[in-house]
Every structure is written in C-alpha cells, then in structure tokens.
Amino acid sequence: xxxxxxxxxxxxxxxxxxxxxxxxxxxxxxxxxxxxxxxxxxxxxxxxxxxxxxxxxxxxxxxxxxxxxxxxxxxxxxxxxxxxxxxxxxxxxxxxxxxxxxxxxxxxxxxxxxxxxxxxxxxxxxxxxxxxxxxxxxxxxxxxxxxxxxxxxxxxxxxxxxxxxxxxxxxxxxxxxxxxxxxxxxxxxxxxxxxxxxxxxxxxxxxxxxxxxxxxxxxxxxxxxxxxxxxxxxxxxxxxxxxxxxxxxxxxxxxxxxxxxxxxxxxxxxxxxxxxxxxxxxxxxxxxxxxxxxxxxxxxxxxxxxxxxxxxxxxxxxxxxxxxxxxxxxxxxxxxxxxxxxxxxxxxxxxxxxxxxxxxxxxxxxxxxxxxxxxxxxxxxxxxxxxxxxxxxxxxxxxxxxxxxxxxxxxxxxxxxxxxxxxxxxxxxxxxx
Numbered sequence: 001x002x003x004x005x006x007x008x009x010x011x012x013x014x015x016x017x018x019x020x021x022x023x024x025x026x027x028x029x030x031x032x033x034x035x036x037x038x039x040x041x042x043x044x045x046x047x048x049x050x051x052x053x054x055x056x057x058x059x060x061x062x063x064x065x066x067x068x069x070x071x072x073x074x075x076x077x078x079x080x081x082x083x084x085x086x087x088x089x090x091x092x093x094x095x096x097x098x099x100x101x102x103x104x105x106x107x108x109x110x111x112x113x114x115x116x117x118x119x120x121x122x123x124x125x126x127x128x129x130x131x132x133x134x135x136x137x138x139x140x141x142x143x144x145x146x147x148x149x150x151x152x153x154x155x156x157x158x159x160x161x162x163x164x165x166x167x168x169x170x171x172x173x174x175x176x177x178x179x180x181x182x183x184x185x186x187x188x189x190x191x192x193x194x195x196x197x198x199x200x201x202x203x204x205x206x207x208x209x210x211x212x213x214x215x216x217x218x219x220x221x222x223x224x225x226x227x228x229x230x231x232x233x234x235x236x237x238x239x240x241x242x243x244x245x246x247x248x249x250x251x252x253x254x255x256x257x258x259x260x261x262x263x264x265x266x267x268x269x270x271x272x273x274x275x276x277x278x279x280x281x282x283x284x285x286x287x288x289x290x291x292x293x294x295x296x297x298x299x300x301x302x303x304x305x306x307x308x309x310x311x312x313x314x315x316x317x318x319x320x321x322x323x324x325x326x327x328x329x330x331x332x333x334x335x336x337x338x339x340x341x342x343x344x345x346x347x348x349x350x351x352x353x354x355x356x357x358x359x360x361x362x363x364x365x366x367x368x369x370x371x372x373x374x375x376x377x378x379x380x381x382x383x384x385x386x387x388x389x390x391x392x393x394x395x396x397x398x399x400x401x402x403x404x405x406x407x408x409x410x411x412x413x414x415x416x417x418x419x420x421x422x423x424x425x426x427x428x429x430x431x432x433x
Contacts, residue, residue: 022061022063022064023061023064024060024061025060029060029061030061032056032060032061033056033057033060033061033064035053035056036053036054036056036057036060036061037053037057037061037064037065037068038053039051039052039053039054039057039071040067040071043071043074043075047075047078050075051075051079054068054071054072054075058072058099062102062106063106063107066103066107069099069100069102069103069106069107072096072099073096073099073100073116073120076092076093076095076096076099077092077096077120077124079092080092080093080096080124093124093125096120096124097117097120097121100113100114100116100117100120101117110142111138111139111140111141111142111143111146111147112139112143112148114135114136114138114139114142115136115139115140115143115147115148115150115151115154116148116150116151117135117139118132118135118136118139118151118154118155118158119136119150119151119154121135122136122154122157122158122161126161129158129161129162129165129167130162130167132158132161133155133158133159133161133162133168136151136154136155136158137155139151139155140152140155140179140180140183144183145183145186145187147183149184149187149195149196149198149199150199152180152183152184152196152199152203153180153199153202153203155176155180156176156177156180156202156203156206156207157206159172159173159176159177160173160206160207160210170210173207173210174207174210174211174215174219177203177207177210177211178219178223180199180203181200181203181204181236182233183196184196184197184199184200184203184232184236185200185230185232185233185235185236186232188200188232188235189231189232200236204239204240204243211240211244212244213241213244213245213246213249213251213252216240216241216244216246216252217241217246217249217251217252217255220237220240220241220255220256220259221255223237224255224258224259228258228262229262229266231263231266231267234259234262234263234266234267235263235267235271237259237263238256238259238260238263238271238272238275239271241255241256241259241260242256242274242275242278247260247278247279247281247282248282253279253282253283256275256278256279256282257279257282259275260272260275260276260278260279261276261279263275264276268299269299270295270296270297270299270300270301270305270309271296273292273293273295273296273299273309274292274293274296274308274309274312276292277289277290277291277292277293277295277296277309277312277316278312280292281312281315281316281319284319286316286317286319286320289312289316290313290316290317293309293310293312293313293316294313296309296312297309297310297313303336303337304336304337306336307333307334307336307337307340308333308337310329310332310333310336311329311330311333311342311343311346313329314326314327314328314329314330314333314343314346315346317329318346318349318350318353321353323350323351323353323354323423324423326346326347326350327347327350330343330344330346330347330350331343331347339382339383340382340383341378341379341380341382341383341385341386341390342379342383342386343379344375344376344378344379344382345375345376345379345386345389345390345393347375348371348372348373348374348375348376348379348390348393348397349372349393351368351369351371351372351375351420351424352368352369352372352393352396352397354368354422354423354424355368355369355400357422357423358420358421358422358423358424360421360422362410363402363407363410363412363418363430364420364421364422366400366401366402366406366407366430367418367419367420367421367424367428368420368422368424369397369398369400369401370401370418370420370428370429370430370431371420371424371426371428372393372397373394373397373398373431374426374428374429376390376391376393376394376397377390377394398431398433401431401432401433402432402433403432403433404432404433406432407430407432412430413430413432414430414431414432415429415430416429416430417429417430418430
C-alpha cells in the first residue's frame with residue numbers, strides 16, 4: 001500500500017508546485033496526507049480509525065479537500081452528541097466550530113460557511129445568543145440574496161431568541177423578518193425555489209406572534225412603491241395581510257386593495273382572486289366578492305385551498321344576511337376539510353343572527369340560540385383551535401336563553417326536544433337560564 005501511495009504522490013508532485021502545497025509542505029507530508037485521506041472509507045464501519053486518520057490529514061494537508069471540513073464537523077458533532085462529560089462535550093464542540101473557521105481560511109466562501117456555523121451554534125450553544133446572532137447576521141450581510149435558506153431560518157430564530165432575552169426590540173425582530181422574507185421572495189422563482197418557499201413558511205410561522213396588523217400594514221405601506229412590480233413580494237404580502245385579516249381594518253383596507261390588485265394583475269391566481277374578493281368584501285360589495293371567491297375556487301389546486309375559498313363565499317353570504325346560502329357553502333367547505341371547526345362557527349352565527357326573522361311569537365326567538373350553541377359545541381368538539389371562540393359565542397348566546405317560566409307557558413321544560421322552524425329547520429334541545 002505504501003508503495004502504491006508513493007507512486008501516486010510522485011505523480012502528483014510532478015504535476016505542479018501547487019500540488020505540493022495542496023497535499024502537504026514536503027513529499028513526506030504528501031505521502032502522509034494521501035494515506036490519511038482514506039479515512040472516508042472508515043467513517044461508518046470504524047469511526048475511531050476514521051477520526052485518527054482524519055486528524056493526520058487535517059494537520060498535514062488542510063487544503064487538500066473541502067470534504068475534510070464537512071466530514072470533520074460531522075465527526076466532532078457525533079463525539080459531542082455521545083459525550084456525557086460536560087467539559088469534554090464542550091471541548092468537542094469548540095473543535096467543531098474551529099473547523100468552520102479553518103475552512104474559511106483555506107477555501108474562502110466566508111458567508112456561506114458562517115451560515116452553517118451559525119446554524120450549528122443555534123442548536124449547540126443556546127446560551128451564546130448574541131454571538132450566534134452576530135455570526136448569522138454577518139453571513140447574510142455577505143451572501144445577501146444568495147444566502148442559504150437554512151441560514152435565513154436560523155437568523156430569524158436567533159433574532160427571536162435575542163428578543164426573548166431582552167437583547168433586541170420587537171421592532172428589530174420585524175426588521176430581521178423583512179430582510180429574511182425579502183431574500184426568500186427573491187429566490188422563490190429560481191432553481192431550488194421550493195427550499196425558500198419552505199423557509200419563508202417557517203419564518204412566518206415562528207414570527208407570527210410579532211406580526212399583527214399594527215406591524216404588517218405600515219410595513220406594506222412603506223414597501224409598496226418599491227415592490228409593486230415584484231411578484232414574489234406581492235404574493236408574500238397578500239398572504240400575510242390575509243392571514244391576519246388586515247383588510248377588515250380601516251387602516252389596512254386601502255393598502256390591501258393596492259397590494260392585492262397589483263398581485264392579481266401580474267398573476268391571476270387563486271390567492272390573487274381571493275385577495276380581490278376580500279377587497280370587495282371589506283367594501284360591502286358582496287356580489288362582486290362572491291364572484292372573485294368563485295374564481296379562486298376554480299383556480300385552487302388542492303381541496304384544502306378550495307375549502308378556504310368556499311368558506312369566504314359562505315362569509316360573504318353571512319354578511320349579506322343570506323343565511324341559508326351561507327350555511328350551504330359552509331357545509332360544503334366542512335365536507336372538503338375534515339376536523340375544521342370554522343364552518344360550524346359560521347353556521348352558528350347564521351342561526352344566532354336569525355333571531356328576528358325566526359321569531360314566531362312563541363319559542364322560535366329562543367330556538368335560534370339553542371341551535372346556534374349546538375353548532376358552536378360541534379365546532380370545538382372537532383377542532384380545539386376554535387374552542388376559545390366557540391366558548392365566547394356560547395356564553396353570549398346563553399344570555400338570550402328564556403326563563404323557566406317562559407318555556408313552561410308552552411308546556412315545555414329544559415331538556416325537552418325542540419324543532420327550530422323558519423329557514424333553519426333543525427332539531428335541538430330546550431335550555432333555560
């Protein structure tokens with residue numbers, strides 16, 4: 001084996017002076033280097049031997065291969081993960097982080113490598129919040145729109161960790177959010193855009209508690225003119241404003257109309273049509289809203305998307321006081337997305353709001369509330385995320401229950417079955433205060 005290696009080294013050294021620096025400072029170093037680079041053959045079967053050989057290669061020929069650094073990081077990460085002694089564990093991690101630094105020294109790509117180092121620090125050194133944020137920020141500053149998707153997600157987590165530790169303001173967190181989603185948007189339509197789609201979704205999810213309409217609306221207003229022809233920015237901003245229902249606020253309606261209108265003009269899509277529908281919904285132009293929501297349903301690609309847009313149609317009919325149609329669409333939406341409580345909340349609202357039209361002079365004016373509570377209870381029984389909303393609505397409806405004497409007048413009592421007439425036509429149970 002040594003003879004074979006020596007022959008190979010001789011060939012390598014005869015090619016150019018560069019080869020000598022790449023594989024070691026001396027011919028003997030080159031022999032040691034090439035003998036040691038076979039560590040890769042032992043990474044799985046004999047990790048201890050692999051580590052011993054790797055250390056030799058790392059020492060004598062640090063410019064030989066980039067994989068020397070990626071494999072070195074993996075080797076020391078594995079050692080740290082398995083170590084129970086806290087001091088030794090930290091020593092292994094120190095070595096791992098130093099490998100990132102030497103890789104930069106040997107091969108450059110500083111921003112790219114710092115991104116990976118920052119991601120590793122986020123996971124392995126949670127106490128070093130400031131240093132982690134500093135490294136990730138530096139990585140993004142260097143690589144800008146070419147920043148790796150994972151680095152962007154890590155930077156957002158690092159910023160939130162800083163805010164929770166009292167070392168960053170919420171406004172500064174939002175600034176990081178704008179930067180990271182902006183880079184995601186710039187890469188969405190490029191090769192590998194799926195990674196940035198996933199990264200943006202994760203960034204939005206973790207930042208959600210900071211993103212209310214008081215933040216999103218000014219942010220959209222500030223950035224609209226500079227981005228009104230940027231498809232990715234428009235798409236992202238429409239999604240964020242819709243997610244928080246910012247179009248329902250006076251401050252948000254105007255900018256939402258501008259963003260959604262520009263987006264739909266550039267890319268007629270299900271999301272864009274839904275955005276246009278919400279504009280008209282906020283303007284109380286219900287028929288026009290329903291027209292666009294139907295377009296959204298037609299263009300939607302998945303049943304979950306269709307269900308969301310059908311619910312928007314149901315909401316428009318509710319606002320229009322066309323309760324029977326609202327119920328029809330809500331039930332259709334519920335049938336397309338299992339375990340979803342929102343449609344039943346809406347149906348309950350339809351029932352409760354029918355107290356005047358369903359007042360038959362007897363128990364009808366109370367029956368609508370009993371039927372509404374049935375729907376609210378169903379909603380929270382299948383979907384825990386709407387439980388708080390359902391409980392609030394149940395409490396409000398319960399205030400409208402009759403006194404015992406009111407139902408006794410009709411020879412009824414609490415717990416008796418009752419059929420609500422009017423357009424509702426459902427069986428329920430009598431309840432009293």
